[in-house]
Amino acid sequence: MMKHIFTASLVMGVLAVWSHAAPQQPPQPPPQPPTSPQTEIVTKISGEGSAAPRLVVLDFIALAADAETGAIAKTIGQVLWDDLNFEREFAFIPRDVYATVPRASSFNDIPFDRWRELNADGLVIGTVQKAAGGVRVEMRLYNVRTGQLAYGPRQYDSANARLIAHTISDELHDSQRGLKGVARTKITFDSDRAGERMAGTVENRGVKDIFIADYDGENPRQITSNKTLNIAPRWSPDGRSIAYTSYRRGGANVFISNIFQGTLVEVTQGPKVGENWLPAWSPDGSRVAFTSTRDGNPEIYVANRDGSNIHRLTNHPGIDISPTWSPSGTQIAFTSDRTGSPQIWIVGADGLGLQRKTSESYCDKPTWSSPPYNEIAYASRTGPGFDIKVLDLATGQTRQLTFGEGSNESPAFAPNGRHVVFTSTRAGKTHVFTMARDGKNVRQLTKAGNNEKPDWSK
Amino acid sequence: MKRRTALVIGVASIVGTVACHKNQPPVVRPTPTATTTAATPSRPPAPPPPVPEPTIVPPEPVRDDAIASASLDDLNKNSPLKPVFFEYDSDELSQTAQQTLNDNAALLKKYATWTVTIEGHCDERGTAEYNLALGERRAVNARAYLMSLGIAADRLRTVSYGKEFPFDPGRSEESFSKNRRAHFVITAK
Numbered sequence: 001m002m003k004h005i006f007t008a009s010l011v012m013g014v015l016a017v018w019s020h021a022a023p024q025q026p027p028q029p030p031p032q033p034p035t036s037p038q039t040e041i042v043t044k045i046s047g048e049g050s051a052a053p054r055l056v057v058l059d060f061i062a063l064a065a066d067a068e069t070g071a072i073a074k075t076i077g078q079v080l081w082d083d084l085n086f087e088r089e090f091a092f093i094p095r096d097v098y099a100t101v102p103r104a105s106s107f108n109d110i111p112f113d114r115w116r117e118l119n120a121d122g123l124v125i126g127t128v129q130k131a132a133g134g135v136r137v138e139m140r141l142y143n144v145r146t147g148q149l150a151y152g153p154r155q156y157d158s159a160n161a162r163l164i165a166h167t168i169s170d171e172l173h174d175s176q177r178g179l180k181g182v183a184r185t186k187i188t189f190d191s192d193r194a195g196e197r198m199a200g201t202v203e204n205r206g207v208k209d210i211f212i213a214d215y216d217g218e219n220p221r222q223i224t225s226n227k228t229l230n231i232a233p234r235w236s237p238d239g240r241s242i243a244y245t246s247y248r249r250g251g252a253n254v255f256i257s258n259i260f261q262g263t264l265v266e267v268t269q270g271p272k273v274g275e276n277w278l279p280a281w282s283p284d285g286s287r288v289a290f291t292s293t294r295d296g297n298p299e300i301y302v303a304n305r306d307g308s309n310i311h312r313l314t315n316h317p318g319i320d321i322s323p324t325w326s327p328s329g330t331q332i333a334f335t336s337d338r339t340g341s342p343q344i345w346i347v348g349a350d351g352l353g354l355q356r357k358t359s360e361s362y363c364d365k366p367t368w369s370s371p372p373y374n375e376i377a378y379a380s381r382t383g384p385g386f387d388i389k390v391l392d393l394a395t396g397q398t399r400q401l402t403f404g405e406g407s408n409e410s411p412a413f414a415p416n417g418r419h420v421v422f423t424s425t426r427a428g429k430t431h432v433f434t435m436a437r438d439g440k441n442v443r444q445l446t447k448a449g450n451n452e453k454p455d456w457s458k
Numbered sequence: 459m460k461r462r463t464a465l466v467i468g469v470a471s472i473v474g475t476v477a478c479h480k481n482q483p484p485v486v487r488p489t490p491t492a493t494t495t496a497a498t499p500s501r502p503p504a505p506p507p508p509v510p511e512p513t514i515v516p517p518e519p520v521r522d523d524a525i526a527s528a529s530l531d532d533l534n535k536n537s538p539l540k541p542v543f544f545e546y547d548s549d550e551l552s553q554t555a556q557q558t559l560n561d562n563a564a565l566l567k568k569y570a571t572w573t574v575t576i577e578g579h580c581d582e583r584g585t586a587e588y589n590l591a592l593g594e595r596r597a598v599n600a601r602a603y604l605m606s607l608g609i610a611a612d613r614l615r616t617v618s619y620g621k622e623f624p625f626d627p628g629r630s631e632e633s634f635s636k637n638r639r640a641h642f643v644i645t646a647k
Contacts, residue, residue: 202534202537202643205623208622229619229622231586231622232586232587247617250617251615251617252617252618275590275594275617275618277590277591278587278590291590291591293594293598298591298594319588319595321588321590321591322587322588335587335588337588342585342588362585364584364585365585365586365587384583385583386585407582409586410586410587452586453587
């Protein structure tokens with residue numbers, strides 16, 4: 001997506017801002033590329049005391065009367081609302097109140113006095129017009145109390161209205177709250193939704209393929225299609241590759257799909273017989289940890305992403321599986337049943353410093369949060385099914401996020417550590433959900449088929 | 459088919475009738491053999507009726523079932539190799555499981571060219587991830603038992619599908635017990 005920062009005097013008419021010619025030169029060189037002269041303002045809006053700022057997110061103003069532009073303007077306003085709401089960093093003036101306030105038709109007739117009466121702190125508004133290859137959007141955040149521009153103006157050119165909203169959300173979280181938002185991140189998961197059947201089997205089995213979708217479940221896209229099992233995908237740290245377990249050669253092996261190049265690498269090729277499951281990327285993207293039975297027993301191994309330098313990390317006749325890396329890359333958490341039931345363990349990336357971290361009925365699928373949190377989420381048997389729990393490594397305290405709403409499995413942290421994606425049977429079939437790290441704000445991302453083993457892009 | 463045969467007979471009888479009418483004058487006919495020979499001198503004498511081929515006796519005992527002649531697909535649809543079931547969260551072979559494996563081993567000795575993939579499966583009560591390893595344990599234990607009975611290792615491959623392919627999608631113990639299994643697929647014969 002192209003993003004322009006441009007010169008715009010606040011008192012100029014709306015149409016004037018579309019002129020890239022003869023921009024007003026700022027008094028001093030901006031900290032931006034010289035091709036983007038600007039008078040952009042970046043200030044923080046605060047709420048009362050330590051309270052979250054109260055925000056108004058208006059539907060964006062369509063600068064043309066056609067239905068398409070109007071629909072895009074509405075979509076951007078609504079998606080932006082959802083994106084901002086997701087991080088819970090702002091309080092919101094309820095939307096049903098909006099109808100009681102006169103609508104603005106441009107940046108020049110915003111009724112700040114009315115919004116001030118409703119105790120709004122900030123107001124987000126934008127304009128939409130058609131442009132070559134999509135739409136051009138201008139967004140501004142105003143301080144309602146002063147009526148002054150607090151952030152912006154910002155300009156976005158894209159054919160993807162949702163992506164514009166996601167970008168605005170990430171910028172507002174960054175500029176106003178110092179937070180790395182996740183609105184432009186993606187989820188990957190395996191699914192049988194394509195409905196294809198495996199050839200040549202006795203039980204007429206359905207295949208599973210790797211899918212990706214936006215963090216809110218929109219724009220789902222199928223990544224694999226080879227009429228066999230493709231499961232447990234994991235995003236590379238740069239978001240350009242997906243490592244997963246595929247049965248395309250009969251047994252289970254670890255593959256990496258470089259989804260933007262359309263190339264495929266088999267990490268576990270070679271003469272060693274055995275199964276290879278559940279790859280997990282090192283934080284720098286250079287290596288993958290996985291489980292293999294190549295030496296006769298399920299153990300954790302680490303290999304370079306091209307399959308070279310495979311070496312073994314664990315050595316115990318029990319099952320060792322489900323590796324995940326610490327954010328620093330110095331440790332690996334995994335599941336081991338060496339003491340009887342499956343529990344979460346940690347070992348150094350050098351194979352030293354083995355520690356057991358849980359003592360419950362049955363735990364699996366650890367996922368390690370990024371800073372500032374230092375937590376491991378996992379699936380824990382709490383009854384007939386599983387629930388998601390989080391272990392705070394600093395305090396040793398465990399908290400539970402789900403409470404028997406179906407069976408809840410396969411957690412993975414969002415890159416900012418504030419959310420967890422997981423699967424649940426609460427809606428019938430197995431679906432992918434997200435929730436905040438306190439278990440609130442549960443959203444269902446998938447609707448069709450069975451969808452499992454999700455991962456969140458970095 | 460029947461109707462067609464009847465039609466052929468009908469046509470033959472008409473032809474015969476016409477021929478009879480043609481030969482109506484009861485005169486002495488020329489020797490038909492000489493005339494025929496003159497007309498087609500190059501025709502060889504009719505070959506003798508073929509001698510039935512002797513039945514080839516296979517070196518193995520005659521198979522009195524359809525197993526030997528069935529295709530792999532048909533074999534696997536109604537497999538003579540029976541699945542082995544496991545207790546909840548266990549990879550141990552029960553007495554029943556061992557008896558089933560004894561029967562399977564006998565079949566594998568009888569059909570000594572078969573190669574088999576042993577699939578390990580789990581019910582949905584374990585996690586998707588750990589079940590991959592548990593299913594592998596089940597398949598490997600079934601394989602080791604067959605090997606202890608003298609089945610060659612290179613005839614027995616294993617694969618684990620965890621809980622990806624439940625045999626019975628239900629969520630009762632009855633369904634679960636069917637899903638905790640080592641399933642045998644004949645891959646070559």
